[in-house]
Amino acid sequence: MTPSKLPDFSGKLVLFYMGNAPGGLQDGVLMEFISFTEYGEKLFLTGRIPTFDERGQDWVSNLQAGIAWNDVVHYVIFESRDDYIARTMTDNVPFFKRLFG
Numbered sequence: 001m002t003p004s005k006l007p008d009f010s011g012k013l014v015l016f017y018m019g020n021a022p023g024g025l026q027d028g029v030l031m032e033f034i035s036f037t038e039y040g041e042k043l044f045l046t047g048r049i050p051t052f053d054e055r056g057q058d059w060v061s062n063l064q065a066g067i068a069w070n071d072v073v074h075y076v077i078f079e080s081r082d083d084y085i086a087r088t089m090t091d092n093v094p095f096f097k098r099l100f101g
Contacts, residue, residue: 006069009034013050013078018071031065032081043069050081 015028031047038044044066051061078084 006036009045009047009077011080013081013084014047015076015078016045016067016072017074018067019073020071028076029065029067030084031067036069037066039066045069045072050084 012034013030013032014034015030017028018025030050031045032050034045034047036043037046045068046064046066049060049063049065078087
């Protein structure tokens with residue numbers, strides 16, 4: 001895929017889902033400050049895991065992460081941290097109901 005056809009995730013929080021994800025990543029990987037980086041002729045999404053992630057990723061919060069772009073099968077874009085918090089940090093509503101209405 002050419003750089004002009006890649007999505008622009010600047011300023012967004014994005015929840016990435018990968019095909020054949022290992023057990024700990026089946027609920028997706030939430031990242032911020034995302035950019036595309038090429039390593040060894042393979043395209044990766046690189047960014048940081050946010051510190052407020054409620055999906056059990058506290059042990060990697062605030063660390064840099066990378067995902068192979070060709071492994072991504074679905075993603076959800078949140079416009080900002082506030083958007084993510086408003087949609088996902090409600091006590092009484094299940095996560096996927098908050099996410100997808």
